Amino acid sequence: MGVRSRADAFVLLVNPVQCDGYGHCAELAPDLVHLDEWGYPILGAEPRPVRDHEALHSARLAVRGCPRQALRIERRAAPERPARAGRRTE
């Protein structure tokens, strides 16, 4: 049995200095990227689970399709789940 990795979530990040604001990423990953009124991407800060294959695929498409290489995927630990009620810890 192996040790399970804690980096089982991801976020899509943008480097605002490199971004040209033409919004191609929003076409490639509409579920992850929204545009502000000037066309710059607004990305959700909440980590998404890597098992959300559709979201991860969209993020990879956006990273590959970004003409300025301004996007990257960062692996994160998934948010802690609250302990189940009624569970004994003795």
Ligand code: SF4
């Ligand atoms: S595709 Fe890249 S350069 Fe274009 S708006 Fe998105 S992050 Fe910025």
